[in-house]
Amino acid sequence: MTFVAKGGECPFMEIEYDLLIVGGGINGAAIARDAAGRGARVMLVEQDDLAAHTSSASTKLIHGGLRYLEQYEFRLVAKALAERERLMRAAPHLIRPLEFVLPHDRGMRPVWMMRIGLFLYDHLGGRSSLPRSRAIRLDTDGYGSAIQSKYTQGYRYADCWGDDSRLVVANVQDAAEHGATVMTRTRCLSAQRHREGWTLSLQCADGTTKSVTARILVNATGSWAADFLPQRAGIPGAGTLRLIKGSHIVTRKLFDGEHAYILQNPDKRIVFAIPYEDEFTLIGTTDVEWQGAPDAVAIDATETDYLCESVNRWFTTQIAPRDVLWSFAGVRPLYDDATTNASEISRDYVLSLDHADGAAPVMSIFGGKITTHRALAEEVMDKLARHLPGLQSAWTGKAPLPGGDLGERGLAGLVADVQRVAGFLDEQTVRRLAQSYGSRVFAFLGTAKTMGDLGQSFGAGLTQAEVDYLLGNEWAQTADDILWRRSKLGLHMRAEEVEALKAYLADHARVEAKAAE
Template sequence: MKEFDILIVGGGINGAAIARDAAGRGASTLLVDKDDFAAHTSSASTKLIHGGLRYLENYEFRMVSKALRERDILQRSAPHLIRPLQFVLPYDGAMRPAWMMRAGLFLYDILGGSRSLPRSRACRLTADGFGQPLMNPSGRGFTYWDCWGDDSRLVIANLQDASGRGAQVMARTRISAIERGPTHWTAHVQNDEQSLDVSARVLVNATGAAATHFLGDIGISARGALRTIKGSHIVTRRLFEGEHAFLLQNPDGRIVFAIPYETDFTLIGTTDVEQLDPLDQVSASPEEIDYLCEAVNRWFRRPISPSDVVWSFAGIRPLYDDANGDPSDISRDYVLDFQTQKDGAPVLSVFGGKITTHRSLGEEALNIVRTSLPGLQGPWTKSAPMPGGDLGAGGLEGLTSRLSAKLPFLDTQTHVRLARSYGSLVWDIFGDARSRNEVGEQFGAGLTEVEVRYLIRREWARTADDIVWRRSKLGLHLSQKQTGRLDRYLKEAA
């Protein structure tokens, strides 16, 4: 029987953040996920690290303020994964009056309190160079700044830090039996490679959309309820020039983002659709794809249709049920429910949340369970860099330049991708390699054998999907033949 302080079930962003914080405080930690890490909601977000401008309409000032503070913390700790992004809001008085938009942006600036990003401002779309793709290119608008983040790589960075601090993390691992004792949980975990009997003083339920189901399976009544809301996204070939994004208003009151994505594409999302069974496989429905195309077509001169969609994805947002009837109005804040009993070991369940606030969620979770784990150290993640976040001289641009000088046989786009994906850890991949022959097989789109081996060794990748859709988004750039060759290589290497 292997003993741990904490057993975490769920390898999405919340479970990963709790594991990182726990390991850094000295807790012996085991995290398991039945699938790949970030296989579901945590790789299916809009990729934004933001306060959520639209939540101000619901008076969620506390949540927005907290998220904006976390945005700045993450920008400092993971500057390779979190980058500033300018947003343009074209104005249409039939949807929201100008005074409301000005007031909302002013409040957003104040709540953020940061000087690391420029303030919002009014603009003339033509004069400022934003109007070219729009039906009304000479109209009025507003701009503000937030951050873009690589969601699934944030999960991996948290898990790498947790693992480096002593946590054991296991993907594709099921809990085949679990029992609550007076002071400990005992569980049997197994995967294709090993089988373990473990005990833990605290159980953490970070199973996302399955949180209430998980509690039912272990015989505990949930003290909260979840609303499971599907958010779908589409990706098209690039619809506009420039490195800014658009925030587009819709007559139904919702907003849709159009974001530059993977150099050659535009990411469009998201929807809010009730998902009655959170355990079902999810995908963007034809109706949702039509909705997103129509949202773009209300504003852009170049119309798109479902035939222009090169990729779509969907995730389930497990939102804490506040009895609000409109899915768009349900709070994105999280609730941590800690259940202790005199005759039973404690369990902490995570309800709700958003990727921006994962660090603070992990910190709060450990502050709560400290009552059952005396001797733990205090909070530490606020000022600690993520793995790869110490970029060195010149920041991200400096790192990219050094990559270009040392790996001239790779193209510029690959240098940029590597710097943004791995930060300073990129040298762990290439070591002293200085020629094309030293990096092994070339799979296409700049993916090399040494990078694939690193992803297997250090990032728990096993399949082609793990690599081309979660550890990267190279699936948008690779042909079916190239992906097939990668899949064969992985099976041969297993």
């Protein structure tokens, strides 16, 4: 059974689901994919848009976490590095190698520590397709043009860039194509536990409420995970969270080249400076305790100053808060391990399965990082397998995500194919479409021979054909869904272009509502 909710639709679901997953971030999406592919009857419920919160507010990296080695998180780093390799194969359009330059200041970390850390990083994850790290001369190797001349030594290593929000969508697409029911803009109002299962009250986008039954409840609500069971089910929570705000700023491009920089700071934290959307540099992140509502998070002036100072400490081009073109912030829901320093809290995940006294099981997910989402989901389903007789075995380790079946020619081959089929598109749009949709780009390019064949043009290469595809296949409904999560075109579009898109979406919604009457 596959259902893609549009507008205010909320059908009455009469079947009993094996799993009802609350939370449409990366962990909920990955669990839905894994479970549906094993043959489970799955419903995924998300109160907002997919990846609306933490999962679209990352630093856009798929990495092991070099700095976690200082906290002796060897197991986490090894797991993340191994997953990085799997994800590169599963989604080569969404996850791509990225070279990092680490300028060195002897006053921050000694050479021996840097060399040992990079050696471990090269080897902990097993065999890697990425190049090994090496020492470089910033003044002669071509990497130091952006760096102040007093810094002459550094290191180069490889990691990956990743499109966080599109990775969530790809997981949900795969879940739906394996039979999962996906409900966005749907709130879980209450969950009643019985010995044989759960009864949940859902409030749909149109305001109606429906009752759904499931054998197992999965609490993948991210920043709300500690409060979900006490507030919605009236049972004790399974753990506590530390909410850590991470903020980023985006400026005009600060350096040439396709590489990124990882910048050390006197407080032992690091800040990334990453090429972003061709014309910009993404700078982040911070680590600040957050006490407010998880969906009301925003960067503050102190964080902006901190990120600017981090760049100014190393770069020849100096920046100030007035140079920030856009910023975003998200809350990392980290399992509370009583660590005092927010930067040192483990990024590993904790799984809590409660089926006390023979009651229906509930699985709660605490913490985690986007790189390890597939492994987390596989472990969740392995733990739940004994409660779901007949469940098939693990399968996601070698399976491509939707759009990721690019073959030996890879992304470069796909770009060439798109250029050949749609030669009327500019080079930047061709590359964006290939990187966003992978092999599925032809689902809306079709047989178009001109821009006019793709319908209304909204600007920055966004056309009616692409928008309609997002509405019909990727659960998008609003301009923000399209411009900031399904793409990053919000950085490129003028205000009047955004208004034209909003007007089109409003017309589309009216037509859909009338057709549903």
